[in-house]
Amino acid sequence: MTARYEEAVALTGIGKVYDAMGEKEKALNYLSQSLQLRRAVGDRQGEARTLHYIGVVYDNLGEKQKALDYLGQALRLRRVVGDRRGEALTLHHIGKVYASLGENQKALEYYDQALSLWRAVGDRIGEAETLYGVARVERDLGHLIEARTWIEAALDIIESVRTKLASQDLRASFFASNRNYYEFYIDLLMRLHRRYPSNGFDAAALEASERARARSLLETLTEAGADIRQGVDPVLLERERNLQQQLNARAQCLTWLFTDEHTEEQAAKSELEALLGQCQEIQAQIRASSPRYAALTQPQPLSVREIQQQVLDEDTLLLEYALGEERSFLWAVTPASITSFELPRRAEIETAARRVYELMAARNKRVKFETIEEKRARVAQADAEYPAAAAVLSQMLLGPVAAQLGTRRLLIVNDGALQYVPFGALPKPVDSGQWTVDSEKKERNCSLSTDHCPLILEHEIVSLPSASVLVVLRRELTGRQPAAKAVAVLADPVFEPDDERVEKIADCGLRIAD
Numbered sequence: 001m002t003a004r005y006e007e008a009v010a011l012t013g014i015g016k017v018y019d020a021m022g023e024k025e026k027a028l029n030y031l032s033q034s035l036q037l038r039r040a041v042g043d044r045q046g047e048a049r050t051l052h053y054i055g056v057v058y059d060n061l062g063e064k065q066k067a068l069d070y071l072g073q074a075l076r077l078r079r080v081v082g083d084r085r086g087e088a089l090t091l092h093h094i095g096k097v098y099a100s101l102g103e104n105q106k107a108l109e110y111y112d113q114a115l116s117l118w119r120a121v122g123d124r125i126g127e128a129e130t131l132y133g134v135a136r137v138e139r140d141l142g143h144l145i146e147a148r149t150w151i152e153a154a155l156d157i158i159e160s161v162r163t164k165l166a167s168q169d170l171r172a173s174f175f176a177s178n179r180n181y182y183e184f185y186i187d188l189l190m191r192l193h194r195r196y197p198s199n200g201f202d203a204a205a206l207e208a209s210e211r212a213r214a215r216s217l218l219e220t221l222t223e224a225g226a227d228i229r230q231g232v233d234p235v236l237l238e239r240e241r242n243l244q245q246q247l248n249a250r251a252q253c254l255t256w257l258f259t260d261e262h263t264e265e266q267a268a269k270s271e272l273e274a275l276l277g278q279c280q281e282i283q284a285q286i287r288a289s290s291p292r293y294a295a296l297t298q299p300q301p302l303s304v305r306e307i308q309q310q311v312l313d314e315d316t317l318l319l320e321y322a323l324g325e326e327r328s329f330l331w332a333v334t335p336a337s338i339t340s341f342e343l344p345r346r347a348e349i350e351t352a353a354r355r356v357y358e359l360m361a362a363r364n365k366r367v368k369f370e371t372i373e374e375k376r377a378r379v380a381q382a383d384a385e386y387p388a389a390a391a392v393l394s395q396m397l398l399g400p401v402a403a404q405l406g407t408r409r410l411l412i413v414n415d416g417a418l419q420y421v422p423f424g425a426l427p428k429p430v431d432s433g434q435w436t437v438d439s440e441k442k443e444r445n446c447s448l449s450t451d452h453c454p455l456i457l458e459h460e461i462v463s464l465p466s467a468s469v470l471v472v473l474r475r476e477l478t479g480r481q482p483a484a485k486a487v488a489v490l491a492d493p494v495f496e497p498d499d500e501r502v503e504k505i506a507d508c509g510l511r512i513a514d
Contacts (some may be wrong), residue, residue: 005046008037012050019057027057045086048077052090059097067097085126088117092130104137111137122273128157132181135188144192151185161276182212183324190329193340202340203304206331209322210301213413213466236285243279301468308335310471311411317404318467320413321397323349328415332401333467341400350417352393357420359386387452391427394455398429405429409460413467423463424456 015030031054038047055070071094078087095110111134118127135150158178189205302310312318318333323346330341343349358365362382367375397418398405405428412423455461464470 004037004041005043008034008041008043008046008050011037012046012053015057016053019053019060024057024061028054031057044077045081045083048074048081048083048086048090051077052086052093055090056093059093059100064097064101068094071097084117085121085123088114088121088123088126088130091117092126092133095130096133099133099137099140102140104141107137108134124157124161128154128161128178128181131157132184135184139188139191144188144195147188148185148192151181151188155181155185179212182208183322186212186322186329187324187326190327190340190342202331203338205322205329205340206304206320206333206338207301209320209329209331209413210307210466210468213301213468236282240279240282243275243282247275247279301466302471304333304338306471307333307467308338311467315408316411317401317408318411318413319398319401320467321415321418323416323418330397330400332404334404339401339404343400344396346416349396352389352396353417353421355389356386356393356426357417358382359389360422360425387427390425391452393421394426394429398426398455402429405459407458409462410455411462411464411467411470413464419463424459424461425454427452427454428458 011030011034015027015034017027018024018030019027031050035047035050035054038044038050051070051074055067055074058064058070059067071090075087075090075094078090091110091114095107095114098104098110099107111130114130115127115134118124118130131150131154135147135154138144138147138150158181162178186205186208189201189208192199193201193205307318312333312335314335316334318331320331320333321343322329325346327345328343328349330343332339332341359382362379367378370378410423414421
């Protein structure tokens, strides 16, 4: 029986891997074999899990009725065996399927049952996921204010859990896996701005963008060993370090156990929750005794008013971008105003951005077996195509604010693939009045500038991870004495041994650059 049970577990694992790879038919094949074995050995809890996984695969295939059938079987069996966490998970997925079918009331009913169970078993991440699902349904029903309440409750949980993860890698991966919460929140606030343009929802959306960005860099600085513990009680710091080490160990253990096949999983989760509570208590004491420490390790993003007062002056314009699956957004902020614009969806912007990046990096690209003549031809073609590609990207990103640019300093907060684009090299955008949308083809067309004047000629360009980070960094530099001497180095570095600027010294085998 043990061998057949382990075989069923392995078959389930293989099926899940094929599902993750997008090979749904293979996934169903292995999961069906696992289901037969589960039933043969009388593993009812495992049978319920496998039924759930099969339902999820059918959902991904778009076969919603089959998905509901298998998920319904899983739900009944999970209730029989008393698997409350599994029951909550299945209820959530049934709600998700009904939401995709547009049966919003049924979706809300199942989400409500899932929420009660998540809270009963103390699963905060499951609770947040279901809150997010409810928010999406409320938005689809046109209940934007209600949707905001639900997504903010989900974000409170996500941020509470995230800030308690001591490992930078765990925090980064956790944030990446939940970034869709912030994208949804920003999009929802901008929908509210469209409905109530004078209620400041565009400013709230910008603050949400800062909320998603500001903490990551500061946490990285913390991990890099920035001296931010000055004046903090060493006993508190030592207790915090010990708890963080235990948290990391238990979080890693939970990752290993999180297969739905280990009875130790719930015990590990309970221990992790207890450690999180202790860590929270210690950090509260540190926060009370050292505001400077708390400001860096638990940074609070600035409000729009604080950004205008502490970051900007009359000669500076902040441009902050947020890319989304359905649409993207740009906020232009001066000391006295904030304006917002809707941009194309993430895929369209990132395609244009990657195109520009590839053309700019053509010289550094190595193509196997490429001759010198072929490389020269490829680079020449890239040089010829770059101006038009850069003009399209510039118009897409800067066209809406062309009238505001003037000769101001530009503080640019990028997102996604835009972080690879040197804005200073982009050409000046043409006036937005020349940027039109064909109502039939829905294609963006623009009257492009012919002089290809790069922004850097008329603007100081400053790229920032967030506006809030700049204020904290400035605060840290206040009072720092400048170095007695300074040196500026301009160089064109050599990274490859076959670079044409490198000579080989025959007698010693060394290579030097001209």
